[in-house]
Amino acid sequence: MxxxxxxxxxxxxxxxxxxxxxxxxxxxxxxxxxxxxxxxxxxxxxxxxxxxxxxxxxxxxxxxxxxxxxxxxxxxxxxxxxxxxxxxxxxxxxxxxxxxxxxxxxxxxxxxxxxxxxxxxxxxxxxxxxxxxxxxxxxxxxxxAANEGSFLAGVAAALKSTTNYVGFVGGVETPLIQSFEAGFAAGAEAAKPGITVDVKYISPAGDFSGFSDPARGQIVAQGIFDAGADIVYHAAGGSGTGVFEAAAASGKRAIGVDSDQYQTVDDPAQQAVIMTSMLKRxxxxxxxxxxxxxxxxxxxxxxxxxDLETEGVGLSYSGGFIDDIKTQIDEFAQQIIDGEIEVPTAP
Incomplete structure (x- = not known):
């Protein structure tokens, strides 16, 4: 790729x-x-x-x-x-x-x-x-095709998880953000059948504050980490910094979204926990x-x-945290491009 x-x-x-x-x-x-x-x-x-x-x-x-x-x-x-x-x-x-x-x-x-x-x-x-x-x-x-990129994020989370328990934090419970959830859960299950995927949303449909409330994002993510997850993926816009804060406080990992958030966060403690980001270009x-x-x-x-075929979505490799599983990630990506895997768009 x-x-x-x-x-x-x-x-x-x-x-x-x-x-x-x-x-x-x-x-x-x-x-x-x-x-x-x-x-x-x-x-x-x-x-x-x-x-x-x-x-x-x-x-x-x-x-x-x-x-x-x-x-x-x-x-x-x-x-x-x-x-x-x-x-x-x-x-x-x-x-x-x-x-x-x-x-x-x-x-x-x-x-x-x-x-x-x-x-x-x-x-x-x-x-x-x-x-x-x-x-x-x-x-x-x-x-x-955020579901396709999120599928790869789920693959990465599952392959890197040592607890067989990962999480997803959505900003607002809308069909668009649910497509991130659906892809992530499908990718995690494909890479490690039987893995637990804990899903939480910051705000319900119609309440867009869930995209700009890091404090609430931190609380939601902390609950998932406390329940046993060791990696949490967010699709929560500006609230994602709260997810990173929770990961840092718990000594766990997080996955960013949209941009390469390893490169864009200001806090070194947050940067250290971002193992990859799902890129929407x-x-x-x-x-x-x-x-x-x-x-x-x-x-x-x-x-x-x-989509994946046009390189419109994908994963970042900044920090080198997922370099060792790139071959597996690329294999799953190619199966999606070839039509061998159909990624769901809804949970």
Whole structure:
């Protein structure tokens, strides 16, 4: 597989963007950065905004990479605490002439078609949701086979577990995050039949605070470690730092998500417990979309799926903690690519 060879560059880009994070980018605040060129990109973040060292930061890294290559500027907006202003964020970016406008996260899925209808000459993209069947032709869905990458995370957890007990912490109990859970559990079972997979969520469906509450993430993960797990995988956005804190306090291991979190966390104690991360190459997908847009090659009303075959998902190898099981991981990945293993999308 070629995926591992791409990880270091992506990690370095994410680490660089994280170091530039401005804590003011929350609660509806905005930031902008510019370079030469006419490209004007609008970026509406998911809960937590830039600086989550995960999903949002990966999207920002993709925009920055595109600007470095093509020139232009980016305007960033973050939702307020209850995320009730998501429609206003997209509207503001479109009204100000930013094009394309990129919505980071499935939570924009319920409202993006209305905004797209109001601005038919603006090109929109939404991460982790669909651009199909919205009734508009100016929305592209950037999707990821997170279940496939999570399957490999489950394989790694099972092969490294000495207690035959691993855990999963989801940020919000939604179908999208359940696809991470389903893949992880399937991978763990495939690698070590009969292993226990303990699943917990920080908040229920509709309550997006589970993506930005490290304290609650730590409590949930600590309960799983106390019950006997020695490795916990999180798909909880900014709450994942709490999972790392619990792992460090317990002398156990954790698996990050979205970006190479071994490279992006600030705390050496947290870094030491991150044995791998499940990579959703949001940065690559965003950069490719912007490049296509600049070349006039975006077709609205469609979805672009990033999976193992396209190297859109995978595992990180930073720290060398799973180098010894890479052969087994690669074998499972190839079976998925070849269609010999069908990874579930729901628990």
């Amino acid at each position: 070629k995926a591992a060879a791409l990880l270091l560059a992506g990690s370095m880009a994410l680490a660089a963007c994280a170091s530039d994070e401005d804590d003011s980018a929350s609660g509806g605040s905005s930031e902008s950065s510019s370079a030469s060129g006419d490209l004007r990109i609008g970026l509406a973040y998911d809960t937590g905004g830039r600086g989550d060292k995960s999903f949002n930061d990966s999207a920002y890294a993709g925009v920055e990479a595109a600007i470095a290559s093509l020139g232009g500027e980016v305007q960033e907006l973050s939702p307020n605490d209850d995320a009730s202003n998501r429609p206003e964020l997209l509207t503001q970016l479109a009204e100000q002439g930013f094009d394309p406008v990129i919505a980071v996260g499935f939570a924009y899925g319920d409202i993006i078609s209305d905004i797209a209808a109001d601005f038919p000459d603006t090109t929109f993209a939404i991460i982790d949701s669909t651009g199909v069947d919205l009734g508009e032709g100016n929305v592209t869905g950037l999707q990821f 949001v940065d690559n997908a965003v950069e490719a979309f912007i490049t296509d847009f600049s070349e006039g090659n975006v077709e609205g009303g469609t979805d672009i799926t990033n």
